[in-house]
Amino acid sequence: MTGSGDPSGEVRTMSEPVELCIPVQSDLIVLARLTAATVASRAGFDVEEVDDLRLAVDELCVLVADGGTSGRLTLSFITDGDVVEVICALDGPAGVEEEGHPDEHGERELSVRILDALVDEHGDEFDDGQRRGWLRKRSVRHQPS
Amino acid sequence: MTASRRDPGETRQAFAEYADGGDERQRNRLVEEHLGLAHQLARRFTDRGEPYDDLVQVASMALVKSVDRFEPDRGVEFSTFATRTIIGELKRHFRDKGWAIRAPRRIQELYLAVRPAIETLTQELGRPPTVAEIADTVGASEESVLEALEASQRYRTASIDAPDRQEGSISLRLGQVDSGYEGTDDRMLLVRAMAELPEREQTIIRLRFVDGLTQSEIASRVGLSQMHVSRLLSASLAQLKEAFIPEV
Numbered sequence: 001m002t003g004s005g006d007p008s009g010e011v012r013t014m015s016e017p018v019e020l021c022i023p024v025q026s027d028l029i030v031l032a033r034l035t036a037a038t039v040a041s042r043a044g045f046d047v048e049e050v051d052d053l054r055l056a057v058d059e060l061c062v063l064v065a066d067g068g069t070s071g072r073l074t075l076s077f078i079t080d081g082d083v084v085e086v087i088c089a090l091d092g093p094a095g096v097e098e099e100g101h102p103d104e105h106g107e108r109e110l111s112v113r114i115l116d117a118l119v120d121e122h123g124d125e126f127d128d129g130q131r132r133g134w135l136r137k138r139s140v141r142h143q144p145s
Numbered sequence: 146m147t148a149s150r151r152d153p154g155e156t157r158q159a160f161a162e163y164a165d166g167g168d169e170r171q172r173n174r175l176v177e178e179h180l181g182l183a184h185q186l187a188r189r190f191t192d193r194g195e196p197y198d199d200l201v202q203v204a205s206m207a208l209v210k211s212v213d214r215f216e217p218d219r220g221v222e223f224s225t226f227a228t229r230t231i232i233g234e235l236k237r238h239f240r241d242k243g244w245a246i247r248a249p250r251r252i253q254e255l256y257l258a259v260r261p262a263i264e265t266l267t268q269e270l271g272r273p274p275t276v277a278e279i280a281d282t283v284g285a286s287e288e289s290v291l292e293a294l295e296a297s298q299r300y301r302t303a304s305i306d307a308p309d310r311q312e313g314s315i316s317l318r319l320g321q322v323d324s325g326y327e328g329t330d331d332r333m334l335l336v337r338a339m340a341e342l343p344e345r346e347q348t349i350i351r352l353r354f355v356d357g358l359t360q361s362e363i364a365s366r367v368g369l370s371q372m373h374v375s376r377l378l379s380a381s382l383a384q385l386k387e388a389f390i391p392e393v
Contacts, residue, residue: 030295037291041276047263048273051236051294110185117228 018077024065024090032057032075032088039077040084045139053137056118057086063111063124064088064133082139089132151178153222160217175212176205179227183208184356186231190239197358200235207234240297256293258283338385346381349374 020035022028036057040050061073071092078085115122115135124133151159156178163171183204191197211227240260262282266274276294280287339347345367352363360378364371 034291034295037276037295038288041287041291044275046273046275047279047294050276050291054295055232055236106185110189113182113224113228114186114189114232116222116225117232 020075020077022073022075024061024068024071024073024092029058029061032061032073035075035077036084036086039079040137040139043079043082043084043139045084045137049137049139052118053084053086056115056122056135056137057088059111059114059118060086060088060122060124060133060135063108063115064090064131066090066131067107068092083136084139085134085136087132087134089130091130156223157217160212160215160223163212164215164217172209172212176209179208179212179223180205181355182224182227183231186228186235188356188358190235191362195239197356197362200238201356203234203238204231207231210234252289252293252296255283255285255289256297258285259290259293260297335385338387342381342384346377349377350381350385353378 018035018039020032022031033054037050037054040053045053057075061075064073065071068090071090074089074091076087078087112122119135119137122133122135124131126132156175159171159175163175184201187197187200187204190200207230208227211223211230214230215223215226217223240263259279262279263274266278266282270278274282276287276290280290283290339350342350349363349367352358352366353360358366360374361371363369364374367374369377
């Protein structure tokens with residue numbers, strides 16, 4: 001990571017992804033939120049955008065964990081100019097089958113709706129036995145006066 | 146919960162008509178049709194010290210605001226627009242209530258400085274400040290400011306801890322938006338079947354599937370153990386399922 005706090009308003013780029021691996025536990029998802037907030041802050045996001053990304057990463061974890069309570073989530077945070085991308089993958093048995101999974105309680109639908117509202121792009125897939133999800137959020141890059 | 150469900154095309158048409166000088170009756174129906182979304186989003190912020198009913202009220206007010214401000218011509222689905230508005234209001238609610246956070250005193254005291262700093266800087270700059278600007282203003286590190294903001298928001302991953310995904314569904318998400326009943330017949334059937342249940346079971350079903358409470362939350366509301374609630378839910382769902390099985 002090459003960025004740092006930037007009172008001048010100049011947005012710096014990160015050449016290396018920040019990676020985090022956590023068990024699927026809600027009290028540890030705070031680490032994903034804090035990492036997202038830190039990465040976004042260092043990329044020059046304003047406080048509202050930081051909050052949006054924080055919530056979006058929370059939902060991404062929910063979406064990828066898909067109702068499971070075991071396994072591990074591996075998250076990568078990548079900054080490219082004024083865009084922060086987060087990739088989340090589930091390792092372990094917590095995933096459910098891609099096809100025919102009934103979203104009985106509308107949790108997945110709600111997560112997707114929340115992500116629609118908070119980020120510019122997002123998606124998720126079940127491939128090769130692993131569930132993954134990603135999101136991208138662009139800062140409007142307000143320049144301090 | 147009394148308005149019959151419209152398909153997405155009809156909903157878009159309804160918004161277009163309301164935006165084109167609609168009346169209060171149309172507005173109320175649009176709000177009523179989307180109350181499930183407000184409940185669902187409010188639930189995402191529960192168990193963090195704020196009463197669920199208060200959160201539902203905040204979310205519902207934001208929903209009303211969304212209906213009034215929605216511009217159907219912009220090509221955005223109402224649910225997306227409303228979700229953003231409701232989340233924004235819930236965030237603001239927690240930010241305003243941040244003084245009550247259950248966090249170390251250091252974080253609480255910092256947050257007491259951060260909150261007004263955000264407001265002042267937003268006014269001065271004409272835009273939301275960056276975390277670096279807030280940190281500079283309150284004389285703290287960016288990491289500390291981020292920690293204080295995290296503590297104030299108290300967002301939770303409700304789904305990950307929710308223990309009850311195995312509960313049967315049969316379209317019982319009464320408050321859910323844009324999914325659920327395929328037709329009015331099922332809805333009427335369910336309403337009739339619900340009426341057959343004892344009042345306590347009706348309450349429990351509504352708390353679970355309309356208000357979105359967990360079994361533990363319901364247990365504390367109705368004064369029963371979580372296990373008892375679980376048993377009543379299972380029995381009630383089985384009884385409701387019976388109503389959907391055609392007689393032979």
